[in-house]
Amino acid sequence: MKINLSGHHVDVTDTVKQHVEEKFTKLASHFPTLISLNVIIAKEHGEFDVEVSTNYEGSRIAANGKDAVMYPAIASAAKKLDAALKHRKGHLKADKHAKPEVTAPEIAYEKVQEMDLR
Template sequence: MQINLSGHHIELTDALRSYVSEKFQRLERHFDNMIDVHVILSVEKLRQKAEASLNLSGNQLFADAVSEDMYAAIDALVDKLDRQVIKHKEKTKDHHKAEATKRTAT
């Protein structure tokens, strides 16, 4: 997975870069077919905003989060994307295979 990180009105420090990459490693545990991620961190007055676009095989997910703290915004963003990735994984899972094995076993 390739993470593209950009900042609007904010200087991207090494601490922010490592925090984002560490948090996005959690998403890879749930779903392996992630192609790339584009993360935008921005500051608008007192609002810290984090948004991400995630390209999966056959789909694209988007989420954003706003908080007073940038690290809290990144945490909320990853939580939102985590729920979307799990939902996408469940949709792509073949549920009929389990039914076929049940019928042949009985």
């Protein structure tokens, strides 16, 4: 998986790159069709804002994490992206047109027949 990392008013050092790769390589094992991530780390008004976006199975998915410290902001964005990807994967796996078989009326009918209502 390719990670495009950029900073806005933030120096992107090797340590930051390594931390971002550690957080987001776990996603690559859970979602093998994930090709690339765009990560933007910005600092505005004393708060770090980490924005992560990607295209997954035909739809654009983005997540955002904010914190006063950079590393928790990265972790927050990674967690939110993981949840969004799981949600999208669930939508893709669900067969929305298959109707569940309803057995409740038949069972209820059988129960009523067994009861002595006299």
